[in-house]
């Protein structure tokens with residue numbers, strides 16, 4: 001029987017079968033070995049085949065090939081991959097200008113990772129109800145920066161239900177991952193999109209003094225208008241996967257049109273003469289903040305490659 005994985009706690013999986021039944025199951029022993037290079041061989045979004053075990057419970061027998069996946073380095077074992085979710089049509093990066101302030105460096109890293117795994121990203125700026133006039137201006141500048149790079153941007157207030165219809169429109173019928181710092185409102189916006197879900201938000205978990213998420217695994221929610229939203233635990237850092245530093249500029253869509261005009265075809269766009277990317281930065285065609293993010297990720301990847 002074919003099924004879709006919607007929740008994983010590491011040893012137990014919740015799947016939805018083709019006839020819309022929710023089933024709790026485990027992995028067949030042998031399967032566990034296959035994902036040795038990642039901390040989790042079966043993830044939310046995976047299509048799997050189930051079979052009945054001797055004790056009449058269902059077990060996951062086989063995992064279908066993935067269309068794509070979002071990966072970060074394991075929070076506990078830095079050399080291991082942690083796959084966040086598989087078979088994603090798009091991602092929403094939820095960002096707040098304040099409470100908490102999301103750094104643009106983090107946005108840029110996330111976008112590079114998403115480019116690496118071919119996941120289209122829409123940046124959604126939440127908590128706009130909290131912004132003062134000056135911050136609204138800053139937000140508009142940031143939106144202009146990312147729109148110019150080709151990333152769609154939306155503004156929302158999940159608390160005040162502003163901009164939610166626009167979000168619904170873009171996610172309809174898709175499998176959409178929601179990422180962002182802890183506290184930006186991921187659970188709140190999912191509740192605003194689909195109130196009947198009533199998932200717990202930070203306010204509730206604060207009473208226990210514990211984070212809402214006891215694990216580092218994602219959860220997928222079926223939407224009544226078609227599609228799925230994947231809620232993920234908040235991430236503070238987003239480690240870069242193995243990317244060849246020479247290809248990093250291809251992960252910046254706004255740099256791509258210039259690459260062919262650099263004098264050297266192995267140009268790193270740092271100190272080389274006649275670099276079309278640097279010229280575009282000087283002319284203001286490429287945003288300087290984005291270029292700085294590029295430089296910082298480049299040196300990080302170059303350093304990694306030395307070892």
Ligand SMILES: Nc1nc2c(ncn2[C@@H]2O[C@H](COP(=O)(O)OP(=O)(O)OP(=O)(O)O)[C@@H](O)[C@H]2O)c(=O)[nH]1
Nearest residue numbers: 127157158159182183184185186187188201202234
């Ligand atoms: N003022 C305001 N507060 C919001 C908005 N969206 C969410 N919040 C509040 O922000 C806090 C964090 O929201 P959550 O939805 O729990 O955040 P999260 O991103 O799911 O956090 P983690 O589960 O830790 O990753 C809660 O107190 C929400 O009520 C908004 O648009 N405006």
Ligand SMILES: [Zn+2]
Nearest residue numbers: 262267269275
């Ligand atoms: Zn160059």
